[in-house]
Amino acid sequence: MSDKLSTCLYTLTQHDKAVSCVKFSYNGNLLASCSADKAVKLWDVPTGKLVHSFQGHNLGISDASWSRDSRYVATASDDKTVAVWDIHNSEQVAKWSGHKNSVFCVNFNPLCNLLASGSTDETIRVWDVRTGRTLKVIPAHSNVVTAVDFSKDGTLIVSSSYDGSCRFWDTASGMCLKTLVVDSHSATSHVRFSPNSRYILASTLDSKIRLWDFYSSRICKTYAGHVNRLHAIYSCFVVMDQSHSYVISGSEDGYIYVWDLQSRQIIQKLQGHMGTVICVSAHPREPLLASSALDADCSIKVWKLID
Template sequence: MAFPLPRPQGLQLPKHLLRTIDCHQGAVRAVRFNADGNYALTCGSDKSLKLWSVSRGTLLKTYTGHGYEVLEADSSYDNSQLCSCSSDKTVIYWDVATGQVTRKLRGHAGKVNCVQFNEEATVILSGSIDGTVRCWDTRSRRMEPIQILDEARDGISSLKVSEHELITGSVDGRVRRYDLRMGQLHVDFIGSPITCICFSRDGQCTLSSSLDSAVRLLDKSTGEMLGEYTGHVNKGYKLDCCLSDKDTHVLSCSEDGHVYYWDLVEGSLTLKLPVGKAVVQSLSFHPTEPRLLTSMEGCVQVWGAEPDDETADSAQ
């Protein structure tokens, strides 16, 4: 891996609370920025998916169609389509503008934990407790997946796709990287059930969190562990982790009501951000700016690098 260049002076992290949004959809299972970072998606235990304006904290649209709680969602590159997954074993492909269900995809044998578009939004990939990843063609009307990946020995908890590569995290404690172009599979054994997986922004590393309260940075090509980040609590919940917009810091949710920031290179704790008294279950870092979304119980918090008088005054 090529570590980031020395950080410029004045690098700032999102640590100022700009607003809190009461989502009115039960527990918020996941929060995600859309492709350009202007909007937020929230997945609720009340079976709804909601689209919010991040700058104003206002609700733009509610999408209903799942039969049970919504667990994750993703936005297409042009923000015209959404996909979501649920405990009802389905994946739904949505039209953003109309709020209508374009297709409801069935085939998983258990709840679907994670879902994502590929970069062209021509394929939806979904991972389930049934141990499979299913690939769905968004351009055809066929209801069957175009490919099923069933190498995992336990449920798929998280997946991410980048260009021709797919990585999955499983309860069997393994990170699997699929080279879809070459038809190759690479497996790294972590040893503890994995709750979240993602690529570094430069595409050279994978970051995974697991139920042993550790976040690990692995070299994508060799599987060598480049860093291990500890201090937070992750023992019983599916919690998110991610990298900052410039790959300088590792972030993780925690069951103690904080978000932890570590310096990627040094491994030292940079910031312990207090969010509340409950479990911080989900987070999402803005694609290009130092902005962060976090979710706790039924609310979403918007964080910025600097206090924003205009938005802070309108906190809900």
């Protein structure tokens, strides 16, 4: 990125409590946000205007996931349920129970016929989206499952946990194929596949983010400088072009950190939130970033990234 700092385009402040998650739709037109205030809100990306607010969970919401056609949003809630919302018809079309405790994370597979959810009950559930039936219950970890993500072809699920591990699961069988653990055994607060699914980006509560090679099970890069010791903070990839790729994360010091993917150098620190920046999301096509913050702030910001 250039010496010119990325700029905040607008700030959204209509949630009443901590904004736990923000996600751009795959077509890039909408931004979904969810909060401890039990609401799911949809925002028009070009203008920042509120499009719709969904209510239907009985407790706060921790995570959200878009379907690839940008029609549906799935949410994970402390009320132990997973819900699916139809954006076109502005309604809740499904609400599934089965987890024995708070649902912490959720993700659609690429075909959008399956959903994976992770819970503080230490399990992953794989749901049939059409019927709402639980296809698999995987006793995945020995602590909270903090994130689940499908590989590019949908054949693998990666999960992370406060037990300090990342695990890879065969989607069809539910079998564990591989476990990755850092030497420090620090709690793993978030994980996601790279766009080509060869790598995973794993955040840990020792204020480190590690890029793992799936095939060799080795750490390729480590990113540091931010503060992450208490919360499950999201990180993401931003690919501006073939020669400019970045890793971006929130931080407990109120900044958003931008690292060069290859050099691991901090390129920018974006300042604007008053509290812990819990979530970041990269726009699928434009150089835009969304961020959200916890209770001291409760805001969402959309940033224009300068390459």
